[in-house]
Amino acid sequence: MKDAFSSYHPLVNFLYFVMVIACSMFFLHPACLIISLFFSFAYSIYLNGKRAIRFNFLVMLPTLIITALVNPAFNHEGVTILMYLDNGNPLTLESITFGVASAAMLITVICWFSCYNAVMTSDKFIYLFGKLIPAMSLIFSMVLRFVPTFKAQFQRVSDSQKCVGRDISNGGVMTRIRHGIRIMSIMITWVLENAIETSDSMRSRGYGLKGRTAYSNYTFDRRDQWALGALTIVGGYVLISSLCGAMYFRYYPSMKGHGLSAFTISALGAYAVMCAIPLIMNVWEDRKWKLLQSKI
Structure with missing residues (x-):
């Protein structure tokens, strides 16, 4: 499915992801966590389809549960004691709630970063940053590209080794270890050769020479101006x-937040709109496309 937001x-x-990731990290209000978690899941599924559904429900949700259980096991702060553990430490409602909030924040940020990797290509x-920090931007883009490339190459090597009976799923424990070491040796060799080829390619294209220019086909048109204005207004209000x-909420020693008011509701509504901007843009573009098709 084509993502309209990626075409902006x-x-x-970049500004959108900076805003939502920063807010997801610092806003621990339960309503903010639920809003950000929902829209990050929805957008990741829109971008990556079934693969995102499997990842979110088979990896992210278990991570949420495990992380939520770890905090009350080690943190016993809070005034609402539910019970006492066998070692005499209290189990408090505040520690459980804070554990769930921390876990939700963690997987929300990871989910937004998965969307970032799908939209913000190298x-x-x-x-954006090639002229400001050329070395750092190059290293960052290469690191982001290295992980999926390494994973794809590892799968190809593993499949080819499986065809000759040398995969980590063949043989006993020691045999599998030897097969795994052989596959990792192949991958290390591939990484080193790929680094040399990349270096030679960059040198042949004059990277780092003074006055070298780079081609880009990005233009900041009226549509981008409207989108940037909407992001600025909504993000500024948030x-x-x-x-x-309005986003204040504490968990210790007792749970307390800003009272429910029209101002709080409007702030949470603005935050929901900010998180939903990519999906709103996609729905809007889909409706425009269907309208144009109906006129043919």
């Missing part, structure tokens, strides 16, 4: 609301 200017894409990042305490 890299500045719009050429977009280099386009920031002002948070500074005024």
Whole structure:
């Protein structure tokens, strides 16, 4: 499925992810966590389809449960004691709630980063920061590209070794270890050769020479101006609301947050709109496309 938000200017894409990831990390209000978690899951599924569904429900949800259980096992702060453990430490409602909140924040940020990797390609990042921090932008883009490339190459090597009976699933324990070491040796050799080829290719194309230019086909048009304006308005309102305490929520020693009011509801609504911007843009573009098709 084509993502309309990915077709916007890299500045719009990057600013959006900076905003939502930063807010997801610092807003621990339960409503904010639920909003960000829901829309990060929804957008990741929209971008990656069935693969995202399997990852979210088979990896992220177990991570949420495990992380939520770890906190009350080691943290016993809070005034609402539910019971006492066998070692005499209290199990408090605040520690359980904070564990769930921390786990939700963790998987939400990971989910937003998966969306970031799908939308913000390496050429977009280099386009934005290539002139400001050329070395750092190149290294960052290569690191982001290295992980999926290494994974795909590892799968190809593993499949080819399986055909000759040398995969980690063949033989006894020691045989599997030897097969795994052989596969890793092949991968290390591939990584070193790939690094040399990349270096030679960059040198032959004049990377690092003074006055060298780079081609880019990104233009900041009227659509991007409207999108940037909407992000600025909504994000600014969310920031002002948070500074005024609308997103405030504490877990220790007792749970307490900003009272429910029209201002709080409007702040949470603005935050929901900010998180839903990519999906809103996709729905809007789909409706425009269907309308154009109906007129043919």
